[in-house]
């Protein structure tokens with residue numbers, strides 16, 4: 001890192017600290033990048049081993065589950081195993097601490113995540129809005145009952161509900177709509193916050209990608225952290241190139 005880049009980063013960190021200090025409410029949107037430093041493979045990472053020949057964008061669909069529920073469930077078993085082996089990283093832990101600090105100070109805090117791994121909750125965040133659902137809750141395709149499913153691997157593929165129906169993962173598949181109440185709460189939190197932070201997301205998958213623009217239109221200050229530029233970068237007040245696992249602890253430290 002050159003001296004100029006280091007100075008710019010230092011200035012950006014100080015600006016974000018000030019914005020956090022001044023804001024009476026913050027809304028944070030996280031994406032796969034926040035879990036990258038925990039080792040969670042994203043959809044865009046190459047599939048390995050047995051699964052290399054499958055396209056995840058075709059497996060994560062209602063059509064694939066209807067065609068071959070056993071195959072889709074085995075693929076999710078593999079993803080659940082990988083997630084269970086991973087731990088929250090310093091970025092997740094810093095966000096949990098930030099929530100504690102905001103709430104202790106009586107300030108508004110909303111965490112919105114596109115991640116299905118529940119690492120935020122394992123780090124101590126509570127009540128995040130899970131825009132894309134989670135790998136850990138499975139829903140009966142017949143009666144709709146939802147149940148937390150922690151057994152890895154499942155003893156049956158797919159697991160069965162008490163009513164005899166097949167259970168499917170409680171994630172939002174390609175081609176499906178997001179849970180209405182969760183999306184409405186996320187929209188409202190973006191519209192009404194004083195500070196919006198977009199962390200580790202490519203800002204290309206809608207409707208999450210619009211939340212930053214909604215926040216800015218509502219008058220919020222906006223911050224992005226990502227090692228790469230995204231479609232949101234040019235429109236935010238502060239766009240920092242770097243990883244959330246290293247930058248968030250620096251931003252939230254007291255020095």
Ligand code: APR
Nearest residue numbers: 031032033036042043114200201202203205226228243244
């Ligand atoms: N820290 C911060 N950002 C990172 C890091 C890191 N350590 N590593 C990678 N990134 C950034 C990448 O530069 C990229 O912009 O994280 C982003 C990850 O992008 P995506 O894989 O597109 O993840 P996301 O934006 O969460 O995708 C949204 O698309 O794959 C579907 O349903 C899936 O929820 C997911 C949705």
